[in-house]
Amino acid sequence: MYRIGAFSKITSLTVKALRYYDEQGLLRPSARDESGYRLYSEEDYQTARRIALLRRFGFSIAELRDVLRGSGSDDELAVYLQEKRSLLEREVRRKQAQIDALEKALASFSQQKGEDKAMEPEQKTLPALWVLSARFCGAYPEVGAHIGALYKAAKGSACGPPFSLYYDEEYREGDADIELCLPVREGTRGAKRLAGAKALSLLHIGPYDNLGPAYKRLLDTARAQGLNCLSPSREIYHKGPGMIFKGNADAYRTEIAVPVRPAE
Known part of the structure; x- marks a missing residue:
């Protein structure tokens, strides 16, 4: 079992983040010692690795909750990652459309003086x-x-x-x-x-x-x-x-x- 400081080091998750994930019900420590300190197990370590991976790809807390609840294997996790990729691709297209519109707007500003004449x-x-x-x-x-x-x-x-x-x-x-x-x-x-x-x-x-x-x-x-x-x-x-x-x-x-x- 790992106390929260050591667990933070091996998972690259800050102590603040670990406490937050505990509050959100995403990563509850498997046990607490007699002083009330959080203790994390090997299974908790695997969950933390998943959370770190998913946060790296921009999964929200609500999305994390869905994925952790519904993916018991790497194959199931891969399905969620594919869905996220599709969402990100749609977001990229939407952002690109906004950029294109901004480019047109910027171009129109430079034209307006001549057009006004x-x-x-x-x-x-x-x-x-x-x-x-x-x-x-x-x-x-x-x-x-x-x-x-x-x-x-x-x-x-x-x-x-x-x-x-x-x-x-x-x-x-x-x-x-x-x-x-x-x-x-x-x-x-x-x-x-x-x-x-x-x-x-x-x-x-x-x-x-x-x-x-x-x-x-x-x-x-x-x-x-x-x-x-x-x-x-x-x-x-x-x-x-x-x-x-x-x-x-x-x-x-x-x-x-x-x-x-x-x-x-």
Whole structure:
């Protein structure tokens, strides 16, 4: 039997840690001497080795409790280690996605000064158009899934960049009211006429996930000019991803146009 000091040395677990594991019910000493000092057995040593191994791989106290309760052999322990590996791999992928998002955010900061100079809102008249359209309720990235079908239906009669109409006044998650439109020549089967409108417009250069500041600039300009913004707003995709390849998102060119009228 080993007293706690010696047991600490042979297991590379601090005395503080051993006391904590005792309190948590993970590694209780097999006995105590007449003075109440903890005494650890060979079996306790094997448990301590397992705990040290599992803590090294980031197992939480709750996970340790599960593993120690459910693994009586090395083969059973290996199953838990494989599960932990899968969890860590998923965590690595999640962290990498966060890093990628941070990289985009950092890149957008360096772009914004140049983009702000390009994003000068202007009043313009959106002409009446004949369009093929697909209206759906869903997430914003789903727009791309409908473009191919519209081009196929157009059968070569497309005559302008596709655009989306957004009927919601607010940002929505997963249930936005969207109509994707493709300008086509008059007489195209299935086409409808979209009326023109007075609008406040600006050109956004860069990824779609950085459109928020552009919308803010439009809304601020409308307020300063005494204009009311109307629905649906429009995003015109002058340059974006192709049908197969996404291309360089930093070079995407998206015109945002919001119908306006003088405030009463």
